[in-house]
Amino acid sequence: MSKEELKRVSDTKTAKLVKKGETIFGEGEKLNGVYCVRDGVSKLSKLSPNGKDQIVKLATKGALLGQRSVITEEVANLSAIAVNDMQVCFVPKDAIIDSLNNNPNFAVEVLRHIAHDLKEADDVIVNMSQKTVRQRIAEAFIYLEENFGTDRNGYLALTLSREDIANVVGTATESAIRIISNFKKLGLIKTNGKKVAIADRKALYDVVKGC
Amino acid sequence: MSKEELKRVSDTKTAKLVKKGETIFGEGEKLNGVYCVRDGVSKLSKLSPNGKDQIVKLATKGALLGQRSVITEEVANLSAIAVNDMQVCFVPKDAIIDSLNNNPNFAVEVLRHIAHDLKEADDVIVNMSQKTVRQRIAEAFIYLEENFGTDRNGYLALTLSREDIANVVGTATESAIRIISNFKKLGLIKTNGKKVAIADRKALYDVVKGC
DNA sequence: TTAAAAACATGATAATTGTCAGTTTTCCCT
DNA sequence: AGGGAAAACTGACAATTATCATGTTTTTAA
Numbered sequence: 001m002s003k004e005e006l007k008r009v010s011d012t013k014t015a016k017l018v019k020k021g022e023t024i025f026g027e028g029e030k031l032n033g034v035y036c037v038r039d040g041v042s043k044l045s046k047l048s049p050n051g052k053d054q055i056v057k058l059a060t061k062g063a064l065l066g067q068r069s070v071i072t073e074e075v076a077n078l079s080a081i082a083v084n085d086m087q088v089c090f091v092p093k094d095a096i097i098d099s100l101n102n103n104p105n106f107a108v109e110v111l112r113h114i115a116h117d118l119k120e121a122d123d124v125i126v127n128m129s130q131k132t133v134r135q136r137i138a139e140a141f142i143y144l145e146e147n148f149g150t151d152r153n154g155y156l157a158l159t160l161s162r163e164d165i166a167n168v169v170g171t172a173t174e175s176a177i178r179i180i181s182n183f184k185k186l187g188l189i190k191t192n193g194k195k196v197a198i199a200d201r202k203a204l205y206d207v208v209k210g211c
Numbered sequence: 212m213s214k215e216e217l218k219r220v221s222d223t224k225t226a227k228l229v230k231k232g233e234t235i236f237g238e239g240e241k242l243n244g245v246y247c248v249r250d251g252v253s254k255l256s257k258l259s260p261n262g263k264d265q266i267v268k269l270a271t272k273g274a275l276l277g278q279r280s281v282i283t284e285e286v287a288n289l290s291a292i293a294v295n296d297m298q299v300c301f302v303p304k305d306a307i308i309d310s311l312n313n314n315p316n317f318a319v320e321v322l323r324h325i326a327h328d329l330k331e332a333d334d335v336i337v338n339m340s341q342k343t344v345r346q347r348i349a350e351a352f353i354y355l356e357e358n359f360g361t362d363r364n365g366y367l368a369l370t371l372s373r374e375d376i377a378n379v380v381g382t383a384t385e386s387a388i389r390i391i392s393n394f395k396k397l398g399l400i401k402t403n404g405k406k407v408a409i410a411d412r413k414a415l416y417d418v419v420k421g422c
Numbered sequence: 423t424t425a426a427a428a429a430c431a432t433g434a435t436a437a438t439t440g441t442c443a444g445t446t447t448t449c450c451c452t
Numbered sequence: 453a454g455g456g457a458a459a460a461c462t463g464a465c466a467a468t469t470a471t472c473a474t475g476t477t478t479t480t481a482a
Contacts, residue, residue: 119279121332121336161428161430181431372458385439385440385460405448452454
């Protein structure tokens with residue numbers, strides 16, 4: 001099965017609706033397939049021993065959830081939870097494993113994809129350890145705009161709770177709130193309820209760079 | 212070419228000596244092959260915009276350096292620098308690409324390997340963002356013991372400079388030194404020059420867990 | 423619609439970590 | 453072996469971030 005075939009297979013499946021806040025799979029769960037995101041956004045997070053969730057990445061349309069665990073035949077390392085209403089479809093493990101073993105193109109495509117994910121993860125490690133919370137929050141807004149876009153009024157298309165933002169950048173919710181308020185006060189962003197719009201992109205970049 | 216064949220090919224190559232401190236390849240460099248570690252340890256690091264190096268991982272015997280970049284045909288994302296004297300051999304890019312395209316087993320083996328690296332990277336992200344510097348340093352010593360072992364006197368077989376330890380856990384060198392001194396004072400470790408031995412494993416685990 | 427729950431917000435304070443400015447020790451090199 | 457450089461160390465202080473306490477607003481669900 002090639003990637004295209006896999007896509008075709010998944011396209012024939014009726015997508016399942018996953019409501020905001022629902023868990024697709026949990027950390028430590030044995031997966032018997034991969035979930036393909038048709039619509040909506042999922043957070044992939046891990047509970048750290050101190051009881052806080054760290055969001056490792058956000059997955060959107062086209063992403064495959066649980067792919068890594070199925071490949072290594074391990075239990076899920078992360079939880080996948082819907083950030084908003086989602087449509088996902090399920091591709092059973094056997095179909096994946098079969099394709100991997102029988103279709104070199106498929107294996108190489110998946111390999112390239114995972115290799116790219118690994119690069120991104122390495123970059124996140126550097127960001128997490130070398131940037132301040134303030135820099136990371138500024139970067140998070142830029143990331144959200146670049147990857148999920150904005151609505152017609154300029155607000156980030158993906159609205160995260162303050163707690164989720166804190167869990168993305170790895171800080172306390174209160175700290176995130178304070179910094180967001182401060183960005184607003186400085187005119188770097190504007191807010192409408194929990195919706196956020198970037199108001200001064202250049203100044204926000206300066207924060208990321210530590211100016 | 213199967214993994215075994217690749218191993219055979221690389222075995223026929225005369226390993227090149229890389230001295231402690233020498234660079235195998237630098238961030239941003241175009242790689243025309245992969246370096247296989249025969250002996251010694253390499254640090255894989257990335258310079259963050261603030262001018263500090265973050266060590267993303269340590270690679271030892273059997274590891275392939277630059278593998279990820281060759282697969283995605285991108286420029287190197289990390290620098291590889293010898294932590295002690297090393298022996299490495301070089302496998303040209305073409306051999307890798309050929310095998311990937313023609314031998315499904317090889318592609319799947321590499322895929323599994325990279326998938327495992329990705330899991331580890333995700334775990335590092337969680338550690339970096341949710342643990343204190345103190346916890347991370349305690350964890351680093353345990354990691355070093357588990358992965359590189361000890362000499363006959365119980366000292367960690369891999370000796371890192373204080374600066375390298377700081378760069379592994381993502382903190383200032385002075386902070387690392389202070390915490391290491393404190394561990395010594397509390398009897399969690401003993402030191403002999405820059406060599407470190409774990410003296411109270413249980414207490415060190417308690418530090419990691421935040422007790 | 424309204425009560426309860428969750429999310430947001432802010433202040434006060436403590437804890438952690440970074441920075442700067444030195445001194446001492448160790449390591450190398452010729 | 454001796455001189456110079458790098459690494460290790462220490463103190464004082466500043467900056468960042470976490471924690472706790474509490475009040476307000478928004479969301480959710482019966």
